[in-house]
Amino acid sequence: MTSTEYDVIVIGAGAVGENVADRTVQGGLSTLIIESELVGGECSYWACMPSKVLLRSGIALRAAKNVAGAAEAVTGELDVAAVLKRRDSFTHDWNDQSQVDWLNGAGIDLVRGHATITGVREVTVDGTVYTARHAVVASTGSAALLPDIPGLADASPWTSREATSVKNVPSRLAIIGGGVVAVEIATAYASFGTTVTVIARSGLLGGQEPFAGEIVGAALEELGAIVLTGVSPKAVSRVGEQVTIELDSGASVTADEILVATGRTPRTTDLGLENIGLTPGEWLDTDDTLLVTGFDWLYATGDVNHRALLTHQGKYQARAAGDVIVARALGRTVDDTPWGTHVATADHNAVPQVTFSDPEVASVGLTAQAAEKAGYDTRVIDYDLGAIAGSSVQADGYAGKARMVVDEKRKVVLGVTFVGPDVSEMLQAATFAVVGEIPLDRLWHAVPAYPTMNEIWLRLLETYGRPEGVSAQV
Numbered sequence: 486m487t488s489t490e491y492d493v494i495v496i497g498a499g500a501v502g503e504n505v506a507d508r509t510v511q512g513g514l515s516t517l518i519i520e521s522e523l524v525g526g527e528c529s530y531w532a533c534m535p536s537k538v539l540l541r542s543g544i545a546l547r548a549a550k551n552v553a554g555a556a557e558a559v560t561g562e563l564d565v566a567a568v569l570k571r572r573d574s575f576t577h578d579w580n581d582q583s584q585v586d587w588l589n590g591a592g593i594d595l596v597r598g599h600a601t602i603t604g605v606r607e608v609t610v611d612g613t614v615y616t617a618r619h620a621v622v623a624s625t626g627s628a629a630l631l632p633d634i635p636g637l638a639d640a641s642p643w644t645s646r647e648a649t650s651v652k653n654v655p656s657r658l659a660i661i662g663g664g665v666v667a668v669e670i671a672t673a674y675a676s677f678g679t680t681v682t683v684i685a686r687s688g689l690l691g692g693q694e695p696f697a698g699e700i701v702g703a704a705l706e707e708l709g710a711i712v713l714t715g716v717s718p719k720a721v722s723r724v725g726e727q728v729t730i731e732l733d734s735g736a737s738v739t740a741d742e743i744l745v746a747t748g749r750t751p752r753t754t755d756l757g758l759e760n761i762g763l764t765p766g767e768w769l770d771t772d773d774t775l776l777v778t779g780f781d782w783l784y785a786t787g788d789v790n791h792r793a794l795l796t797h798q799g800k801y802q803a804r805a806a807g808d809v810i811v812a813r814a815l816g817r818t819v820d821d822t823p824w825g826t827h828v829a830t831a832d833h834n835a836v837p838q839v840t841f842s843d844p845e846v847a848s849v850g851l852t853a854q855a856a857e858k859a860g861y862d863t864r865v866i867d868y869d870l871g872a873i874a875g876s877s878v879q880a881d882g883y884a885g886k887a888r889m890v891v892d893e894k895r896k897v898v899l900g901v902t903f904v905g906p907d908v909s910e911m912l913q914a915a916t917f918a919v920v921g922e923i924p925l926d927r928l929w930h931a932v933p934a935y936p937t938m939n940e941i942w943l944r945l946l947e948t949y950g951r952p953e954g955v956s957a958q959v
């Protein structure tokens with residue numbers, strides 16, 4: 486029988502909530518997790534995993550076509566039905582039993598239902614009140630934001646959920662938005678043969694290095710997509726099977742389906758925040774130990790705290806939060822200094838991210854613009870990724886670009902962006918450099934293997950010039 490009193494209660498069994506609960510149980514605290522939909526959350530069923538599977542087959546096919554010898558062996562087109570079948574195997578047909586089994590194995594109790602915070606360390610699910618001796622953790626995630634465009638809500642718009650769980654691929658898809666989700670879904674559906682129109686208010690992939698959006702936009706057009714930038718939808722209407730989007734430019738777009746990918750909103754509207762003096766519908770602001778501002782028992786991890794809306798970063802927060810909850814509960818020392826055991830310092834300036842478009846965009850840390858805005862004395866080094874021996878082996882006519890942003894005062898890397906096929910697997914080295922604040926003169930000793938694409942590091946460092954004597958003085 487499920488108890489009603491626990492050391493820790495976690496609301497939301499997405500990837501992040503699961504990881505918090507795992508850490509608190511491993512630390513010896515009894516833990517209840519509450520989930521209103523599927524254990525595993527957005528990432529497993531409607532986001533990261535299905536979207537990456539939908540993308541992968543087209544990317545693999547094009548990769549083969551870009552290597553002479555392999556290209557000749559590729560004679561057919563993408564098998565869309567097989568792609569969808571592979572996607573279904575990853576989402577387990579939207580059945581969460583394997584993740585429930587994992588919870589059971591990890592010693593985490595599960596209650597299914599909608600959780601409402603009804604008081605201090607008190608959570609109610611379907612009339613049953615659960616209390617937490619030490620902490621309640623909100624890991625409720627985020628949902629797609631529907632912009633206020635006349636007619637949109639009545640036009641049966643898709644969100645990323647419909648786009649990633651699609652059973653019948655439409656012939657025409659209009660996408661409102663130019664961010665990561667928009668670009669990834671556009672790439673996947675263009676690979677399926679769908680006529681994709683991307684409608685973006687500004688350029689693509691805002692917030693990343695400007696060349697990323699430019700290269701990805703051109704590649705999308707090569708795939709057959711129509712990319713409209715600098716335009717906004719004015720009104721949307723659906724008549725039968727067809728949806729029409731009127732743009733502020735005076736033009737209009739028609740499609741079978743319309744996907745809205747214009748950002749996320751926190752899942753806090755019905756969490757009971759009003760019962761503890763917070764405002765429903767708002768993001769939960771936290772300190773670096775993930776404690777919600779003004780509370781000593783309420784934590785927020787993952788998308789809902791708006792620090793970095795990425796699974797890996799939420800799981801990183803979950804490890805810090807789980808461990809600090811244990812430390813505080815057991816009266817152990819809390820290490821909340823920057824880069825300490827119990828803080829999510831990397832959220833601020835060292836977040837790695839991949840846009841799984843074709844070509845991929847892999848970045849970590851600050852862009853040149855963000856670094857300048859933050860007041861760093863920066864130097865920006867750009868290099869043609871296609872000019873690396875490893876890249877030319879990887880694909881015939883490999884095209885890509887790399888940028889390294891250097892803090893001139895400390896001679897360390899603040900940010901790196903790679904754009905090109907297969908760059909995602911190069912990101913971790915850049916993350917080490919940024920998080921480790923490795924001095925550039927020491928990076929000269931990190932020798933990239935020949936002929937791999939990692940030799941981009943050598944070229945970036947050579948272009949920068951060899952700083953002398955910094956490590957020797959340490």
Ligand SMILES: Cc1cc2nc3c(=O)[nH]c(=O)nc-3n(C[C@H](O)[C@H](O)[C@H](O)COP(=O)(O)OP(=O)(O)OC[C@H]3O[C@@H](n4cnc5c(N)ncnc54)[C@H](O)[C@@H]3O)c2cc1C
Pocket residue numbers: 496497498499500501502519520521522523524525526527528531532533534536537598599600601624625626627645649666752755756786787788789793794795796797798799
């Ligand atoms: C299309 C798409 C692709 C993405 N691709 C990537 C990617 O490749 N890599 C990456 O790192 N990130 C990716 N993301 C982001 C990633 O999906 C999120 O950052 C991640 O899912 C956040 O995890 P979470 O646990 O915070 O929230 P969620 O996964 O949303 O989990 C929250 C859970 O809480 C439950 N819940 C909410 N309210 C309550 C309540 N009151 N009571 C009980 N249960 C509740 C929900 O049902 C849900 O299961 C993608 C996002 C989208 C939309």
